[in-house]
Amino acid sequence: MIRIVIDPVACDAYGYCAELLPEAITLDEWGYPIVDGAPLPADLVEVARRAARDCPRRAIALRERKGGSS
Amino acid sequence: MLAVSSVSETRPTTCRYRLLGHPTDLAGHVETLGPVPLPGARDRDWREAFVSGLEASGLSGRGGAGFPAAIKLAVTHAGGRGGTVVVNAMEGEPASDKDKLLLIRSPHLVLDGAQLLAAAGEARRIVVCVPEESEHAAAAVSAAIAERAGTSHSPISEVLVRPPDRYVAGEESALAEWLASGRSLPTFRPDKGTPLRIGRRPALVHNAETLAHVAMLARTGPAAFRAHGVVEDPGTCLVTISGSVEHPGVVEIDRGTPLLDVASRATPLGRPQALLVGGYGGAWVGPAHFTTPYASLSLRAVGATAGVGIVVVLGPETCGLTETARVVHYLAGQSAGQCGPCVYGLPAIADDLARLARGQVDPSLQARLDRRVRQVDGRGACRHPDGAASLVRSALAVFADDLRDHLRGTPCAHWDRTTVLRFPAPRPLARA
Numbered sequence: 001m002i003r004i005v006i007d008p009v010a011c012d013a014y015g016y017c018a019e020l021l022p023e024a025i026t027l028d029e030w031g032y033p034i035v036d037g038a039p040l041p042a043d044l045v046e047v048a049r050r051a052a053r054d055c056p057r058r059a060i061a062l063r064e065r066k067g068g069s070s
Numbered sequence: 071m072l073a074v075s076s077v078s079e080t081r082p083t084t085c086r087y088r089l090l091g092h093p094t095d096l097a098g099h100v101e102t103l104g105p106v107p108l109p110g111a112r113d114r115d116w117r118e119a120f121v122s123g124l125e126a127s128g129l130s131g132r133g134g135a136g137f138p139a140a141i142k143l144a145v146t147h148a149g150g151r152g153g154t155v156v157v158n159a160m161e162g163e164p165a166s167d168k169d170k171l172l173l174i175r176s177p178h179l180v181l182d183g184a185q186l187l188a189a190a191g192e193a194r195r196i197v198v199c200v201p202e203e204s205e206h207a208a209a210a211v212s213a214a215i216a217e218r219a220g221t222s223h224s225p226i227s228e229v230l231v232r233p234p235d236r237y238v239a240g241e242e243s244a245l246a247e248w249l250a251s252g253r254s255l256p257t258f259r260p261d262k263g264t265p266l267r268i269g270r271r272p273a274l275v276h277n278a279e280t281l282a283h284v285a286m287l288a289r290t291g292p293a294a295f296r297a298h299g300v301v302e303d304p305g306t307c308l309v310t311i312s313g314s315v316e317h318p319g320v321v322e323i324d325r326g327t328p329l330l331d332v333a334s335r336a337t338p339l340g341r342p343q344a345l346l347v348g349g350y351g352g353a354w355v356g357p358a359h360f361t362t363p364y365a366s367l368s369l370r371a372v373g374a375t376a377g378v379g380i381v382v383v384l385g386p387e388t389c390g391l392t393e394t395a396r397v398v399h400y401l402a403g404q405s406a407g408q409c410g411p412c413v414y415g416l417p418a419i420a421d422d423l424a425r426l427a428r429g430q431v432d433p434s435l436q437a438r439l440d441r442r443v444r445q446v447d448g449r450g451a452c453r454h455p456d457g458a459a460s461l462v463r464s465a466l467a468v469f470a471d472d473l474r475d476h477l478r479g480t481p482c483a484h485w486d487r488t489t490v491l492r493f494p495a496p497r498p499l500a501r502a
Contacts, residue, residue, distance in 0.1 A: 005260050007258045008408070008409035008410065008449055008450055009257070010258070011409075011410060012410075028410075028411060028415075029442075030410055030414040031410070034445065034449070
């Protein structure tokens with residue numbers, strides 16, 4: 001299972017991730033991404049990789065996790 | 071002499087299990103408590119016995135996170151040798167004095183605990199972190215280190231350092247970062263199970279009180295520790311009591327003591343309307359739960375945590391929402407300034423609470439406040455925003471009557487009055 005992890009220190013609220021991946025990332029009122037920590041559906045993994053690549057702050061990581069909550 | 075029952079049987083415990091009330095100087099300390107049971111030169115079984123004793127004690131960290139001490143040691147030990155034992159006496163919570171008091175009254179107990187963990191974790195140095203402004207505690211540590219230097223009590227070198235006096239400076243990753251780089255900033259660790267590091271070496275960061283317990287129960291054996299407290303949360307702990315009380319100060323309690331009994335040790339002024347448990351990142355507990363035992367699971371069940379040993383008594387003469395607004399305003403100013411949700415969210419929440427308390431209510435205020443509290447929770451590198459969220463959530467529940475009044479536009483009669491809470495005096499901005 002793959003989850004999106006945002007590095008809150010690195011993130012500067014560019015918001016590109018939420019545009020690319022609105023199914024999994026929303027923005028709070030200050031423009032910072034909110035992810036629910038749920039496993040990413042398989043059909044979104046490729047887009048998520050692109051979002052991670054395109055983040056100007058390199059604040060997005062995709063992490064392989066074995067079940068459980070984060 | 072931890073754990074191994076045959077050993078503790080041959081050496082019955084004569085001293086009652088307690089952290090405070092022992093002599094402060096080294097000679098008196100050793101005479102009363104005996105020497106710290108450090109390993110001998112060829113003592114191969116020592117580490118195993120020490121660790122199993124620590125496990126058997128069930129000691130949890132007394133610095134806020136409440137993490138089991140034995141597991142923390144195991145994690146750090148797995149990080150390799152040659153690390154640093156960091157004695158965390160930063161005590162950034164404004165309503166806490168217990169670590170400072172412990173260092174002033176029992177500095178050798180804390181240092182003994184650090185030596186034991188350093189031996190067990192094969193560390194090569196001990197660093198005691200006392201904030202810049204805590205002069206008395208620093209003087210006590212400095213004198214104690216000098217007394218021990220070159221004796222069998224301090225085989226591993228002990229150094230006192232003085233990090234900046236900020237709320238988040240004592241967060242363990244911020245402390246490790248400060249020691250490594252001089253910047254007092256929490257670091258983002260997606261996997262909290264990995265050991266902290268200073269450079270490439272592991273860092274074992276332990277609260278000062280936790281270390282005093284380690285030193286005490288290494289002498290008494292885990293049974294003496296477990297003779298206090300409750301099964302799920304054994305032992306004693308130090309609690310700083312303040313607020314609307316006649317005798318504010320630090321007391322040593324058995325875990326599991328009902329909250330109101332803890333507060334009573336400081337003689338509350340009037341019937342308390344609520345207790346703030348665990349510090350400014352803790353939670354308010356209302357009268358319905360005043361009999362809750364001061365123990366981790368019981369407190370969790372009422373939305374609080376054992377956290378740092380803090381109980382602030384809110385007397386009948388003030389407003390909990392106004393006091394909460396003040397605390398969140400303070401917490402917002404103490405953000406390390408790294409993570410957006412904390413940087414923007416905490417001031418916004420403080421502003422909502424201030425509007426609420428002043429009766430300057432707009433129709434969307436309550437929904438907005440609820441949303442903001444949800445949105446800062448868990449979204450920082452450290453738990454600073456989580457603490458603020460916990461506090462506000464508890465305030466909205468415990469002070470539901472005040473909330474209803476203020477939502478109708480009734481301004482708080484206490485807004486302009488003096489707070490019953492403790493805040494550090496504002497300091498001039500540091501010059502560049």
